[in-house]
Every structure is written in C-alpha cells, then in structure tokens.
Amino acid sequence: MNSQQEKRYVKLQSERFYLLDRSTTPEGKLEFHISGSTRNVYTVTVYPNNANIFCTCPDAKSWAKKNNCICKHCLFILYRVLKVFDRADHPFFDRLWFTPEELECIQISTEFLQAHLDNTLVNTDLSRRYKNVGTTENKYAPTIRFDADDLCGVCFLELENDQTDQYMACPICKKAAHEDCIKKWTSSGQRLCVYCRQDVWGEVRTATNDDYQNLGY
Template identity: 30%
Template sequence: MESVASSSTPHPHHHHRPRLTAAQSFSDRIIRAVRHRLRLLHRSGSLFFVLGATGNVYTVNLSAAVSCSCPDRATPCKHIIFVFIRALALPLDDPCLSRRTLRPCQLRRLLSLPTAADSLATATLRDRFHQISAQARAGGGRIPRPPTVVPEEGAACPVCLEEMGREERVVSCGACKNVIHEECFLAWKRSCRRRSATCVLCRARWRSGGDDPDKYLNLSAYVNEEDMVEDGGCT
C-alpha cells in the first residue's frame, strides 16, 4: 500500500526566525547604545535627559528601580545603557550595567561619577532644551510644538510636483528634513494602509513630531549635523 505523508509534516520552506536569548538581546542593546546618535542634554540628581535618535527626549531615572520614559519595555533599554557606559563611562563588566534594581551603595557610587564630556549634546542644543522645558513648565506642562515649517522659495512637493507656497500647509520629515504638502502626505499615509507611514523620499519611518507628539519633547526640528558633535562642554 502506498504510504501517505502526514499532513502534520512541516513544510521544508517554512523557517522561523530564531528568538534572541537574553544575553544576545542585552548585547544588541549595548551595540545600539554605542552606535545610535544619542546625546545627554541635562543631568539633575538621579535624572538624565537623553536625546534619542529620532529627536525625542527621554528621561532616565537612576533610582532603586532603574527606569526610562521611552516605550521600550526591555530593562535596561538602550537609553539606560547609554547613561551607564557613555555618560558615566562605566566599563562593560560593571555589575550595575544589567541590573534592574540598584542598592543604595551602588546608587551613591553611580551618582557621584562625573559626566563624560563626549556624551553631551552641543551647548546650543542643550540651551534649546532648557528653553523649551522652561516654556513647558510655564505652560502648565504642555510641550511647545516646533516652529511652523516653511518651504524654501521655489521648492516643489515630491508627491504632486507642484511648487509649495509659503501660505500652504506643509510638513517635514524628521529624518531627512524634506518638506511635503500636508494634504499630499495624508494621501500618501492612507495609501500605506496598515503599514507604518514612511517618508516619500528617504523611506525612513515618518516622525515629524513623534508617534505621540504630546508625550515626548521632540527636538528634531532643531537638530543638525553640528548639534550631534561633542563640544566638550558641561551642563
């Protein structure tokens, strides 16, 4: 009798992506903390205000339970690791690096360490952070929005190819800073359906002011290449 293959036999072309181990995931976050464009904006007591790669400002709190305001559920996230190994210059074998909780003696040691100058954003960007933070406090905690985007004279929308007038509503990509008609972008966003909207030009995930513009202070409108270069100052 001819044998019939079981329907439960897995298809040879179905491959499952291997899940990272805890050690591999932690190593990956260390690499991102080192390679991503992160900078320290301000340090106050146990609080460290970190400029993220997309321009969002996240608050790392070195307390008994180490925490970060970013949406990453992993602890420690890359922003916490950034504070440890770049802002405080801890060695990679320091026992505090992978801990979710810290003892009082460990906290005292960490908070007594000086800030590494090469982890800081430029003085210009740090001043901008303090200015906007002061405006937010004066406004009852509401985060001020970045200045209105104004297209350059004669600039054409990359979607409709029509010239963008100064009176028209436009938006800009937080990654490449290119400007597009707001109406054209909304049409482009709808065409993405359930996928995350991307920039028409650079294809980066669209982040004009963060996924939740009122949740995080976002400085992408003020950041340029020079602002991400260390100046050796202190804050």
C-alpha cells in the same frame, strides 16, 4: 547579559546620544534628560530607594521590560555619562538592581558630572532647543480670567477658571483653548490661532507631547 540586552549594548556603540540636562528631585531621584538621532527627549531616572533605573522611552515601557533588560538610553547613562560600568558582562544585568556600592558610585559620579563630562556627549544646539521648550510652554500659559460664556475655540466646550493648567492661550489675542484640543489642532498641521488667525502654534508641535518632547531638526 542576555541576547536582548546585548542588542541594545551594540546600539550604544553605534548610535549617538546627548545629555541635555540633569537634576535631582526632592525625593532624591536622579534624572537625566537625553536625546539622540530622532531628536526625541527621554528622561532616564535612577531610583536610589528602589535601587533601579528606568527610562520614559517606548522600549523601556514595553519590549525591554518584557525581555528582562534595560533600554539603550539607560545604558548610555551608566556607561557613557556616569561611567560606573566598564564592561558588557557586568553582574548588574543578571539582577537589574543596584547594590549599595553601585548606588554610591552613581551618586558620586553624578555630583562630579559637570567637571568630568565628555564634551562629545553634549550637543549645544539640542541643549539650547531643550531649554527653550520650557520658555515656550510658559509663553502659552493663560493670563486672563474666563467669562461664563467663554468657550474653547476648537471643541466649543466651556472654559473654567479652576482648570487653567489644562489650557493654552494665544500669546497675541490671549484667548485660550484646551491643551488637548491645541495638540490635536497642531498635529493636523494647523499653525494659526483659531481666534485671531495669527501664526502662533508652530512651536507647540515640538514643545508638547504626552510622553516625550521632540526637538525637531
């Protein structure tokens, strides 16, 4: 374990993290959704085919990668959640890929996770907020077809019926705008619908983010 990895290991001992959910993709990837003190939600993924682990946090995408180590969120999954590692000087950190035996331990620990999960790793309030995010996103899905003269209320460009996955609609007046436009609108502090002026966009600021979600306080 190099010095940069040690710094992240120390943070694991002093910071609080929580497991929000876990899933297995059709390709067999193991996904763990976690959050911590900042309330940001990151996804840690174990790739059995590539025998490695990765996180969606900024550290994993940049600094940790450059310093040949893994982020504190990956450490949380390996040490606290799955408990497949029990010491800091594990040989994994010399290679950063899993042996077949380690992958087998990860698979077994994941399968029995619900029965053996430490209750201190679960925050019921954060878990509830995380589950509500999916409900919020569906709440803003467009439900009506656009006419030829329908324009986005923010950028005033045309709305097309074959691109509805790129739009968000007001749950009250049902009129839609580009999702990117709504994100910019809410990031500037706006909460009112650009069409009916109802207070409907307050939840969007925590439910949508290009890289990761934030569950707020």
